[in-house]
Amino acid sequence: MKRHLALILLIGCLIWTQNAMASPQPYFYPFVNPYEATVMELPQYLESKLPEKVPTREFTLQVFPTREIPDIFWYEAGLVCTLAYQNHKAPLIFVIAGTGSSHDTPRMKKLQKMLYQAGFHVISLTSPTHMDFVVNASEGLPGDSIDDAHDLYRVMELAYEKVRGTIDVSYFALTGYSLGAFNAAFISKRDEEKKIFNFSKVLLINPPVSLYDSVSTLDRLLVENVPGGMEKFEQWFRKVLAEFFYVTKEMEHAELSGDFLYNAYKRLSPSEENLAALIGLAFRMNSANMIFSADVMNGGGYIVPKNTQLSNSTSLTRYAMVSYSTRFVDYFNEYLFPYCRKREPNLTRQALLERLNLHYIEPYLKGSGKIGLVHNEDDIILMPGDVDYLQSVFGNRARIFPTGGHMGNMFHPAVASFMIDFLTGKEN
């Protein structure tokens, strides 16, 4: 069982199980292959030191108290968030998880510890693309940068309301990684109008520039790297699983730690194609979870028939198969765009695409001294030209490392200290 779960996590949550390596300054990162850098989690002794345990508590938000949750989501009972609290007056930082990730993934927990250690109260938030958020806190379909920012902002207000009586807050900050960083940029802009938090600092960690381009790239990693194409997917998947079962059988205790994955990886020595395909598969699975949940919550018509009643014992096998065969770009073109157009009849596809891009709020990002950026030149979600663009927008508020893949180096001491220095205002 344990081994199976190690596998689920390896595949299903690959995007967030990665980590980083600590080494003496100047910046040195051992994985020059960006796919390896993205996937690999390194042994603990090579990472930035983090406290073993920090004081935390979970709390649940009923974002729409009158919303009826369909029986099929019988396990959903509100949006769960985590608070890590200082026992003295301190700044409060909100952290937004990446695509398909919840508030308590290993990466979110590490980030929480790192920020707590730096003196923050920390509220960890589930991504608006995670099913828990879609079911409990999305007003409509997820994926539109503006709508997602509104949904998240609402959640942040409620979350702060819930905890404000128990913690003493000096000022507010905001961060997020990957899609969560993209969300954070739009939330920061919204806060300029609403002025509830007046964030002192906002840090974007490895955001995409164009959401559509990034998700297309991630999906292509799967489609283009399965040997023989997607018709041979099952054959490939069985082979990868068999290798994994073999390795975990050889290793006495299979578990989900970095040390375990590192050792399993060393024995598997997967090809670059396999790594790329696994990253693509993890993304495909994340977006399938989101698409199916969003369809059910919005009355169906895309994957499930319109107004169908799904009970807690309904077989979802066929829906699962269809969902896993649906790309994010299919969802964008066939469901999200028509949905947005119903609301805004003059909206063109191009205009919606432009909204899903940091260019859309470029003047704001350029002129706002409180927003910083940390990224990697070899990040697999960036397009050619994106690094130069980010550098030109953020100027000396950007720190771009030469290697590290997609967030592989997040807990590297050099990266971690840049992040903390920026958020605590020590970079000046």
Next chain:
Amino acid sequence: MGFATERIILVITALAALLLMCGCSSMPHRDTVPPLRTYEDIIKGDGSRLFEINDSIEGFNRGAYRFNYYFDEYFFIPIVHIYEFILPDYAEDRISNAIDNINEFGNLTNNLFQLKFKGAGITLSRFAINSTVGVAGLWDHASAWGLKRQAMDFGKTLRHYEVGSGAYIVLPILGPSNIRDTTGLIADTATFSLAGPAALANNTAITTAFSGTSAVDKRHRVSFRYRQTDSPFEYELLRMLNTMKDNYDTAN
């Protein structure tokens, strides 16, 4: 003896109760307006069938999965947390070793059932070494000396004699399995209780304490938590992985 009967009755009652409770799985309603992306259009004849697994009692299984989720969330995991809070990791590892040592009995009988005399010999040596040098199994010196655990159960014995896995089944509390391994589990429980350590101890208090600790230890050692897959298709994912693991073990 009471222990054996109790456990077996408990399993059967729970299964029966759940069967009654859950009924059959319902297929999605056939609506007059099909969705934009239908199974028929998207999953063509030669598409991947990874998820289509013999699950003839899916209604029961989904009920058991749901039961297990609640059991885990509100009962099992809180107990495991208390266990982990009270005991230092070192003590937990010693308990795990001691339980594994007692369970060598099942490894021995099943190695013998499969006529694997080398495996049986290693198991016997392991038991002898760990019970003495390892102080009642608290330390596993045998592994350090190169005598690896020869894990066997009756499910594997049945597989050895080429019994097919049968339909997928989610056991209450114990989780995903199949008909063959469930039969094996009942056989192992009976052997353990009627002719194994439980019969030797012949003391209900001791055997109850053992099975309680053993259950908590087992859960403590499995890192799986429900909803960890972050997916509305967790049931399908677990079923697929368990079935593929079983296929792999049969082939190897």
